[in-house]
Amino acid sequence: MSSTPLFTTPPPPPPPSINRNTLSANVANFPPSPDKLAILLDKPNSINQLLQIHATLLRHGLDQHPILNFKLQRSYSSLGRLDYSLALFNRTRNPNIFVYTSIINAHSLQGLSEEALLIYIRMLFEGVQPNEFTFSSILKSCSIQLGKMLHSQVIKLGFDSDLYVKTGLVDVYARGGDIGSARLVFERMLERSLVSLTTMLTCYAKHGELDEARLLFDGMVKKDVVCWNVMIDGYAQHGRPNEALVLFRRMLATKARPDEITLLAVSSACGQLGALESGRWLHSFIKNNNIQVTVRVATALIDMYSKCGSLEDARLVFDSIHDKDVVAWNSMIIGYTLHGFSRDALDLFHEMCRTGLRPTDITFIGVLGACGHAGLVSEGRSLFNAMENEYGIEPKVEHYGCMVNLLGRAGQLEEAYDLVKNMKRESDPILWGALLGACRLHDNLELGEKIAEFLVSRNIANSGTYILLSNMYAAKGKWEEVARIRTLMKESGVTKEPGCSSIEVQNKVHEFLAGDLKHPKTKEIYMMLEEMNGWVKAHGYTPQTEIVLHDIEDWQKEQSLEVHSEKLALAYGLISTKPGTPIKIVKNLRVCPDCHAVIKLISKITGRKIVMRDRNRFHHFVNGSCSCGDYW
Structure with missing residues (x-):
């Protein structure tokens, strides 16, 4: 934590009159009562105002006043100066449970769970007994392992019936992927708030338990926009976009006002379905209701229009963004790539680089994919090498996949095979699958058999492996081999995805x-x-x-x-x-x-x-x- 002094020079002399807006500049010489200082500390306008009030407390010996010290510490945390807050805490004599809980909560909100735990342990060593607020604070960011330990303490100290503590426990188990424990804690809650219901709803939706989530959602008497978002986004994220759109229309019928999260989820659903008219209706809805089109929303619209087949609409949205970030550029580049307009994608990439924005790993997935669609082997090689040499981006599996696709489709099977064998990271079944697809395309059964045998022997073959190999045998009229592969599929429990x-x-x-x-x-x-x-x-x-x-x-x-x-x-x-x-x-x-x-x-x-x-x-x-x- 920072050891920088909190104050340098005293504030200027006060003007004649004192009010809330000028009090922080006046209190240095004419301190008001602790009650008035407490009011100022509840809602500080800025970090500078807070520093002036702090200077006043030190000057007039009020720095150890229990209420003022507590409020000052909390205000520093709320303004993002956790270092100042911790420095205050460390200088507080005999901090009580409220002071401990406040600093624990501040660390939890910043995701600093280990630091929060250390302060919690220090509190126990000092003999300060935690209360329900302490537990609900530390549970906000802790791991499932720590959550289980705290759960036993919650029971031991008799806080297992507290609504906020139980909600915190549900959240811990949900974040850790332990749906069974989350459900068990939730079902034992005698009282359920909107927050606890939303926490369990999020747990189900996040982990794909959409039918359970819908049952809980439909039973909720009161629903806020967060509940609607969780359910709509759950459908969109887990391959049920049609249901996401149906639920969105139902949401609008209840007069609930969608927010940015809603729009992102619905845009995603439209894109998955390729539902252009629904996507255009959503865009009109945004305009007609004067909803601010942030860069994030605009980028989602670009992605949606691209996936719905309208590059013209996507480009109009892209051109309307004033301060484009790299994500917006990436979305438009990938849009061109998806449609096979490889030269447009590469031109846009070079234009982005000229603006001074540095490409990301996603950018290179877009441009390497563009090369693959057009068979631009030399350009693809050059871009792949530039990733690490010019931009310091280590290629990921996805980038190797793009190169395998590029080389494989161009008939450079041996080079693609060597690339997969010699890659720095462990090769992925998807890469081998892409190479196997190239073998099928170029009728190279010998290499295809070698790859398939490799995948099956390591138990990493998927349905695509078996189907591609079966197709290669079928193309050669080797029906006995086709039957053998299909038997293997059946024995392995692998099923073919229907078209x-x-x-x-x-x-x-x-x-x-x-x-x-x-x-x-x-x-x-x-x-x-x-x-x-x-x-x-x-x-x-x-x-x-x-x-x-x-x-x-x-x-x-x-x-x-x-x-x-x-x-x-x-x-x-x-x-x-x-x-x-x-x-x-x-x-x-x-x-x-x-x-x-x-x-x-x-x-x-x-x-x-x-x-x-x-x-x-x-x-x-x-x-x-x-x-x-x-x-x-």
Whole structure:
């Protein structure tokens, strides 16, 4: 802690009159009563005013006055001068429980749990008995291990029925990931405040127990904006964005006013769904309600618009930000990368560097990804080397992943393999998976088998490992090997993620699986599919049956291709929107080559722009061409 003297020169002589605004400058020579000083200490205007009052206390022998000393210490902490507060505490003779609790609380609020614990231990050695406020203060930032020890003391000293202490314990267990203990303490609470309910709600939502969270949320009589935020953000963070949007609309119906946290969560949900109209409505809501668009909110809107397929809207928001931070630049760079506009992403990167902002590790994920989408191998190598050499940023797994993708897609498999083998940190299954994907792309079964064997032998293979290897065998017609891999998958409990495509029509998101028959307009959708088939075949389309990796007849393979989820979503878009309007589709997996070829032709035949976001990037289909240049 700082040992710098608190005061230098005495304050100037006082003017004739004394009021609250000028008192701190007057009290040096004409001190008011301790009661008036106490009022000033409750709400100091600035650290300078507080220093003047402190000087007055020292000058007139009031520095050990128990109430004034306590309030002074607390005020220093509230103004961010914990060092001054601690210096005062250390000079206090025989501090009582209130003084101890105040300094413990100040350290806890700063996240200094170890220091708070040391003061707590000192208090016990001095024979000062903790009270309920002491426990609720120290529990704010302590670890779960310390929390368990304090829990036993809470019970021993009889504070286990106190509402604030129990809320603190729930929070400790929740932060430590011990949901069972948090639930046990919560359920034993005879009384529950809004804070305790919100604490348990946060615990459930943070750890993905969303059904439990919703049950608790729906049972809450009173809900403030924090409760709504916890539940909406929980849905958005754990892959249930549709429910996040539904709950947000319900929140607005109750007249609750959203804040910045709400807007960030809802923007994220819109981005995940690719729900552009919902995102535009949210942006209009912000404007119409005069909600301040902070850099953080603007950055979330850039991210949302980029993921919803509208780079134009994203760029308008980006250009409207006056004091752009590096996060805002990163968001726009990654937006260009997602859409395959690699040169725009790299140009924006160089423009950012010219402004004097230093790139971060996220920036390099964006620009290396841009190189990967365009096959810019030499530029990618140069940027990767510049990370450490010019900017002092040690590459992370994600950066190695970008390089593996860049080299692998460009057919430089051996260089990519050497990069993964020789990387400074332990290689990640995702890197090997990316390399395995490149082997599948370039039909290198020998290297693919070597990588798959490595992953399986170390028990780090995932569903992607098995599926890629199975696909490689299927492409070679090795059906016995395909059967063996699928048996391995079953024995290992690995399941394949089903392909799912979604489309937003009139602010409602419609989802489709391959061969889906659950949609209310299934009959019309399949009639449109037949019509689409006729169109594309008349334009020379031949089904790419070789990508159907099952040992079945060709006619069955054709039928399988016809009902892929993205084609169902496209058919629904064609029958549900006006001719000439753009269609936007989101798929959770990589778009297959057959669907890619069909959508290119449909864009030409119908004169529609079709935008598809798959797991890797955006594809903009216009007049028979795709923005990816068939390099994806």
